[in-house]
Every structure is written in C-alpha cells, then in structure tokens.
Amino acid sequence: MSYCKQEGKDRIIFVTKEDHETPSNAELIADDPDDPYEDQGLILPNGEINWNCPCLGGMASGPCGSQFKEAFSCFHYSQEEVKGSECIEQFRTMQECMQRYPDLYPQEEDKENPRQAESGGAPAADGSALLSENDSSSVASPDSASAAVG
Amino acid sequence: MLTCRAVWKKLAPLARASSTVCRQNVRRAGWNNARTPLFVPLAHMSTGPVGGGGDNLKYALLVGAAFVGGLTYAVITLKGDQERYLERMTEITSRKHKSASQIHTEPPASSFETKLEAAAAPDAETAAPSEAAEPPPDEPLAETSAEEAAAPLTDAGVEEAADSKPSLPSHAPYLLIGGGTASFAAARSIRARDPGAKVLIVTDEPDLPYMRPPLSKELWFSDDPSVTETLRFKQWNGKERSIYFQPPSFYIDAKELSSAENGGVAVLTGRKVVHMDVRGNKVKLDDDMEISYDKCLIATGGVPRNLQVIERAGEEVMKRTTVFRKIDDFKSLDKVSRDTQSITIIGGGFLGSELACALGRRSTESGLEVIQMFPEKGNMGKVLPEYLSNWTTEKVKKEGVKVIREAVVKSVSYKDDKLEIKLKDGRVVRTDHIVAAVGLEPNVDLAKSGGLEVDSDFGGYRVNAELQARSNIWVAGDAACFYDIRLGRRRVEHHDHAVVSGRLAGENMTGANKPYWHQSMFWSDLGPDVGYEAIGIVDSSLPTVGVFAKATAKDTPRAATEESGTGIRSESETEDTATSAVAPAAPAPVVEHRDEYGKGIIFYLREKVVVGIILWNVFNRMPIARKIIKDGEEHTDLNEVAKLFNIHED
Numbered sequence: 001m002s003y004c005k006q007e008g009k010d011r012i013i014f015v016t017k018e019d020h021e022t023p024s025n026a027e028l029i030a031d032d033p034d035d036p037y038e039d040q041g042l043i044l045p046n047g048e049i050n051w052n053c054p055c056l057g058g059m060a061s062g063p064c065g066s067q068f069k070e071a072f073s074c075f076h077y078s079q080e081e082v083k084g085s086e087c088i089e090q091f092r093t094m095q096e097c098m099q100r101y102p103d104l105y106p107q108e109e110d111k112e113n114p115r116q117a118e119s120g121g122a123p124a125a126d127g128s129a130l131l132s133e134n135d136s137s138s139v140a141s142p143d144s145a146s147a148a149v150g
Numbered sequence: 151m152l153t154c155r156a157v158w159k160k161l162a163p164l165a166r167a168s169s170t171v172c173r174q175n176v177r178r179a180g181w182n183n184a185r186t187p188l189f190v191p192l193a194h195m196s197t198g199p200v201g202g203g204g205d206n207l208k209y210a211l212l213v214g215a216a217f218v219g220g221l222t223y224a225v226i227t228l229k230g231d232q233e234r235y236l237e238r239m240t241e242i243t244s245r246k247h248k249s250a251s252q253i254h255t256e257p258p259a260s261s262f263e264t265k266l267e268a269a270a271a272p273d274a275e276t277a278a279p280s281e282a283a284e285p286p287p288d289e290p291l292a293e294t295s296a297e298e299a300a301a302p303l304t305d306a307g308v309e310e311a312a313d314s315k316p317s318l319p320s321h322a323p324y325l326l327i328g329g330g331t332a333s334f335a336a337a338r339s340i341r342a343r344d345p346g347a348k349v350l351i352v353t354d355e356p357d358l359p360y361m362r363p364p365l366s367k368e369l370w371f372s373d374d375p376s377v378t379e380t381l382r383f384k385q386w387n388g389k390e391r392s393i394y395f396q397p398p399s400f401y402i403d404a405k406e407l408s409s410a411e412n413g414g415v416a417v418l419t420g421r422k423v424v425h426m427d428v429r430g431n432k433v434k435l436d437d438d439m440e441i442s443y444d445k446c447l448i449a450t451g452g453v454p455r456n457l458q459v460i461e462r463a464g465e466e467v468m469k470r471t472t473v474f475r476k477i478d479d480f481k482s483l484d485k486v487s488r489d490t491q492s493i494t495i496i497g498g499g500f501l502g503s504e505l506a507c508a509l510g511r512r513s514t515e516s517g518l519e520v521i522q523m524f525p526e527k528g529n530m531g532k533v534l535p536e537y538l539s540n541w542t543t544e545k546v547k548k549e550g551v552k553v554i555r556e557a558v559v560k561s562v563s564y565k566d567d568k569l570e571i572k573l574k575d576g577r578v579v580r581t582d583h584i585v586a587a588v589g590l591e592p593n594v595d596l597a598k599s600g601g602l603e604v605d606s607d608f609g610g611y612r613v614n615a616e617l618q619a620r621s622n623i624w625v626a627g628d629a630a631c632f633y634d635i636r637l638g639r640r641r642v643e644h645h646d647h648a649v650v651s652g653r654l655a656g657e658n659m660t661g662a663n664k665p666y667w668h669q670s671m672f673w674s675d676l677g678p679d680v681g682y683e684a685i686g687i688v689d690s691s692l693p694t695v696g697v698f699a700k701a702t703a704k705d706t707p708r709a710a711t712e713e714s715g716t717g718i719r720s721e722s723e724t725e726d727t728a729t730s731a732v733a734p735a736a737p738a739p740v741v742e743h744r745d746e747y748g749k750g751i752i753f754y755l756r757e758k759v760v761v762g763i764i765l766w767n768v769f770n771r772m773p774i775a776r777k778i779i780k781d782g783e784e785h786t787d788l789n790e791v792a793k794l795f796n797i798h799e800d
Contacts (some may be wrong), residue, residue: 002789003700010535013789014700014746017798024793029781037667051342052657061341062400066412069345081458104398 049076062104064097267761268665284635318406318439322350324659325433325443327423327596329353331645332449332627332652333359334395337415339656344591346413347660350404352424352435357477358401360393365480366501366584367675369393370508378481426600428620433596434665445659448602448611448625452590457496459561460586471584474501483585487512490582491519494571496559497587498524498531500674503546506587507676510520510550520550521581523557523573530674533684534752535694538766541747545676554579590643592629605631608641615665617655626651634666636782637687637761644672669776683772686762686779688754697792698750698766751775751792758784760791771795 002015008088033047042053051060059068074087098105183711248686324340326333329351337349343573367385402414425434432442454473472483487493487509495502506522513520526532529546547553558574571579592610602619610631613619617632627648631641647670651745657664675681754762763775774794785791
C-alpha cells in the first residue's frame, strides 16, 4: 500500500514493489526519428555517418581524424561480400597514423573499433556525459578511450 | 609617367570636343587661319577679332571655362589617388615591418614587399578605402609567404626567429576564447564536422583543457599520494584516467596551425583576451597580439565569488582563504589540509558540500577539524526539498563534518594565530583556514569592448536558443545565458551542460543551426556511497512530489539501508524488532521515524508540468527523465509517471 504525506508544498509518496507492478498509465509523446533538433546516433537519417556522435569518442577529431574518417567511410559504404575488404589501404594508413601517437591510441586497438562502431550503432543517450564518464556502452572505448581519448 | 598618360586619356575626349567646337566656330566665323592645337583657340579667342564674334565669343568662353574646370578636376582627383596610394603603401609596409622586425631578414622582407606592391597596385587605382575587408585576406597571405621565406633563414641559424611571436597565428578560422570544458567540446565538434578545421583555443590558465568535477570529488578519494601531480583518478567503472581531456600530443603547436595540412586544435595558454573588436572580427590579447577570426566562441566560464566581509578583512585573512575552481586551488587546498588543524567551508551548495565530505573523510585519518557553515537550513537547501536537505545534512555530518546551519557571516578577523569568524546570531568559530564556496561570477569581461549583451537576471552573455550572441559569435558553458525552448531563459553551471552547449556551439559554428534541445544533466556525490543524478530546473522553491521506494515488512530496515547504500545504519538497529511486528497496512508512525529516503524520484513542478527531476540513488534511468521533461506534458498522477522508472529494480 502506498503511503502519502505532505510537508508544506512538498508531497512525499512511499510506494512498495507491488504498488508499482501495474503498468503505468502515464502518457508519453511518441518520438519523431527525423526530428532535426534531436541528437542523432551514429548513422544520420540520410544514411551518412554522424562524425560528431559521442560514441566515436574523439576518433574523428584527433590528429588521425581524417585518416579515420576515410577508413570508416570506406567501410560504411562498402558493398563487398566481406564488408570493408577493399578498404585495407585506408585502414593501414590510419594505423600508421595512430602508431605515431601511442599515448592517444594505445596499440591494443585495431580495426576492431570501426567494426564495433558499425554494429554497436545506438548512441548512448547520455552521450554527452561520455566526455567525462566513460560508459561501457561507449563504442570507441576499449581501455584507450577512457585513459586518453575520453 | 602614369600621371601624364592618365591626364591625356582624360583630356582627350574633352580636347576633341573642344577642338571640333572651335573648328565649327572658326568655319562659321569664316576664319581661315584657325589652328587646331589645344590651347591656341583659347588664347586666340580671348584676344581674337571682336567684330561679329559676340555669340561666338560667348560660346568660346563657355567651352574654355568648362575645359579649364575639367582639367582642374582631373588633376585634383589624380593627385588624391596618388596620395592615397602612397599612404596605403606605407601603412602596409609598416605593418609588415612591425611583424617582420624580429626576424631580421632583409631579403625576404623586401622581396615580399614587392609582392605586396604588385598586389596593391591594382588596388591603388580603385582606391578602395574600406580597410576592413582587405587586411584579413592580405595578412594571412603575407604571413604565410613571410613564414616560408623566413624558414630557410631560420635553418641557416637565426635563433631568434624560431621562437619569435610572429610565427604565432594572427588569424584563426575558429577562435575559442577560454580553455575549459565547453571550449574543448566545441573544438572536438568542429573538428568532427569540418574536415581540416583549424581551431585555436586561447586560455588564461596555464593548463590544457581539463574537467573540473574530479577536483572536488574523485581526486580526493584517490589512494595515490602523488595524485596532486598526476591528477589521475578512478572512474565509477574502475578504469583510471587523467582529468585532462586529452594528452598534449592531441594538440598541435600554435605556430604550426596555419600551415597544418589537416588542421588541428592548438592551445595558447597563459594568454588573456582583453579586447574584442566585433566589427573588425578580431581580438587583442594581453600581450598586444591581435588575432582575427572567422567564427568565435566565448567560453570564458566564471570566477569564484568571495564574501565581501572576507575581502575587507585584510591580508592576513585573505592569505588564509581559498576560493576553489582550478587545478592550483586543488593543489593548495590539499596542502592546507595536511598542514592545518581546522578548515571551515563557507557555502552549502554542491561545491561546498562535496569539499566538506571529501575533507571530512580525510579528517578521520588526520584529526583535521572540518566545519561547514551556510545560511540555509540544510545542505543543498536551494536545490533539495526540505526533508531531503535535512537528510543530506545528516549524511554530511556522518562524514565527519561539523555543520553549522543558518549561519550568516558578520565579520572575519585574524586573532591569536587563528581566524575568528563571527556570525550574525552571535556564534563564534575559530579556525585555521577558510574555503569560500559561495557561487560563481560569470566572466563577461568582453561584453563592453565587444558590444555584447549581458543578462541582468542570470548574469552571463545573453544568447539565443542557438547560443549565438552575434552572427559569428557564440557563447557556451557557464558564461552563457541562453534561451531553453522548453524551460525558458536560464544559465546553467554544470559540467554536462558545458559539454552539451560546447558541442552544440561547435555544431552551429559549422553550419548546423540547431537550438538547445538535448537537456543536460548533473550529478552529485556525497562521498562515494551515495549519489544522485538530476536534470532540468531543480529549485527547492518549486513544489515537489517525491516518490520513494518503501520498505515492506519483509525487508529489514538494515537490509534496506544496506541495499540502497544509505548510511542510516545507526537508527536501523533500534527499529529492527518494532517494524517486523507492525502490519504493513499501518506503517505511518514507524516509517516517519525511519525517514526511509533510500531511493526514489523527485519531480519539480511548474504549473503541473514537470520541469526538473532528481533520481535519488536510482541510476541508469536518465533517458526516461529526459523524455518526460522534453514532452513538457501535464501529468495528473505523478506516481504513474514514477512507475516508468522501475525504482524497485536495480
């Protein structure tokens, strides 16, 4: 049984587990997936890549950003049977770049990242907080991101 | 040479016209010995035959006068042109000389002056007086050619050239004033969206961009004794990271910014922007260096406030007072906490309470006395409803802090090697050091020179929903008073807002034109055990509805407190037998005594619409809270809304 009390303008309700078992009848407005104001996920409604997605960490904005963008774009638009198989050159260039900045891109991560990003897809809704608090849902964050890329 | 040719060109039609008129006149007059050369008709006319030439004379005089007038005008215009041309030349060369002076390279300077001459010559003819458009495009061209010319010479061993100021950029396509969280988020956003973007951050702090929350939270809980140097902390998921957003290798050298092929982010530390020229699209730094921009972000944050009574109390008191915001403040407070016996924190908001809890935990080892005083009735009194504020205060006390409520400071003095704080109600507190956590004054220093609007209600620069102050100036972070489409005009001083608004400003600087829509959140930890997350307008003066998970008769209070992580364990033992005997239907008196605010949701209402939500010890539910605020709907039964959060599950 829920219990309620009022302290001045503040109302306090105590509810048990049973009280909350019945589904809520509160109405929420349906979200428009094409809403231009909303923060988009990794893939924009028009099919392009959202380079500003928090899920990418700082990959698209760092010193190797342009190499990353080329490699990942190639992968994204690849129609080959083995997706991205024609993008070896771009990935190699990207890796070479990353090797020049070991404290930004620790060497454990490979092509794994873009693959994960593609399949991971959904952005963290609190993606903005990713800059400081690295969620496990953050895609580009095997140990590297949390330690350095952030 | 130029003059003569131009003069002749201008006069040729006149000459032709006047000569044909003259010839006609001559024929009419029937003079056989009329000569065609220019000046002769004039002379001829003025002394020529009179008889029958009265009309002709008038004609002649008219033409002559017109001719003389035209000639004079032409000469004056051309003289003026020449003057302007010379003026412009000297101006340009003097500017170049000023910047090139330290390089001491004569050959490139002169070769590049001739380049400029060639560029400026066509300008002279048109004599464009509008300087504004010309200097910026001229300068980067000039600068880069100067740099390139200078480069071989520096290799040859002219040392001064290498670290001279001139090679620092005098133009940045994207100029970010301030080097904090909002600025870094914007830089990242710009780089992601504009490939090859060149971003220059100018900050008056000596450090690269870093995040502030750990300075009053995680860094204090670190076991590492060298934490003041490393500035590394452990996140909630166990992974360690530095407070700096990126290591130094992420940034490029400011001197290489203009020539970087793929652009980059450069940071100029230790420089303050003192003057903003919005018309000329440029700023001036405290070392007189000027930087022009295409797009500018102001993310200057704020300066911590201090109490007037302290500022008036003299040097001995000021020496023993800390305001807390930067890395240096953290380092000095850490040192103070080891060297003194008593610290008093004035202020009961987020920063004050977090510091109190952090220092309180230290006090258990070191015997440090930690006092916190504030004018409100409880910690976070302006944020939490009273019952929760009281609960929080008890929690803070359990962290080892002596809390003095409803304390208004009347005066502070230095007596007998101690600071003496006198309160308005007569109480006196003696302490060694004071930390003032009484709010933030947004930094609007550039408003006057830039002609930017400042908000009188909330402080900060007034910007629209897209964070724009002027067509190419944006403001983000603590200093931005912006229009929130859902919640109205406000100014937010939280970390996540700095990230969200910085990102949005960066997006809009690269052409997005999106309004502030993704609602930012904030969080607070009272020690590592208890925390809450919040979103929207969380103001204790608003009516609230709190929905808390009630312990059933099955759960022992001890288990409930242990599960939710609250610290009311001392009370639970006495209550244990009593609750198990009481039937669940009549819990009223027992529940009240126990104050079971273990976990729950608190809704803040403005005219029946939820404008703010606190998730009290309930985690990973922020998206639902964000959605409810975004909808902005009136809900009649908030308990039903609370069901959406599933607070009983973990």
